[in-house]
Amino acid sequence: QKEVEQDPGPLSVPEGAIVSLNCTYSNSAFQYFMWYRQYSRKGPELLMYTYSSGNKEDGRFTAQVDKSSKYISLFIRDSQPSDSATYLCAMSYTGNQFYFGTGTSLTVIP
């Protein structure tokens, strides 16, 4: 079983839709939860990170962590064509080794 599981998609939504991206994990020791956005042929860029459980909001993006279910989510409100990218979740328990999901490919159609 992989440490982190992520549905690869692809996911296609109309502009303005709410997007929900999810990851599950098996290691209950994970404490840090990150979401990265990666455009084609580029390096990932950090969108958000949360520590332990709870929600965090930044503009149109909301990250949720449910440690009891070992499940994390990223919500994108009012999605834009510029949000079209691959979204990677990542987790860590030590802060010096990170475990990534395979990424979900998202296309927002104008």
Add this chain to the structure above:
Amino acid sequence: DGGITQSPKYLFRKEGQNVTLSCEQNLNHDAMYWYRQDPGQGLRLIYYSQIVNDFQKGDIAEGYSVSREKKESFPLTVTSAQKNPTAFYLCASSIHLAPEQFFGPGTRLTVL
């Protein structure tokens, strides 16, 4: 501008040759990382270094080597022992034990 640079952007190598990928950062970060990205497999850790002159193997270190002689530099050598080296290689850095990693633009290596 602060950031991470990787060079070259594209690299072609013949089978049996060693090749070195460059990674430089001016963020004054202590920790640096090398990942390999393949379609459908996400990012896999090759090596990481928390301080100068020290580094640890990641999950897929076989066929790779690194050095960390300077804080700002963490070159990766892909040796001829790496059986399937064609991939997208990403370098990252972070403050020691901080969860946020900052990535470079990547190097795409193709073995001919």
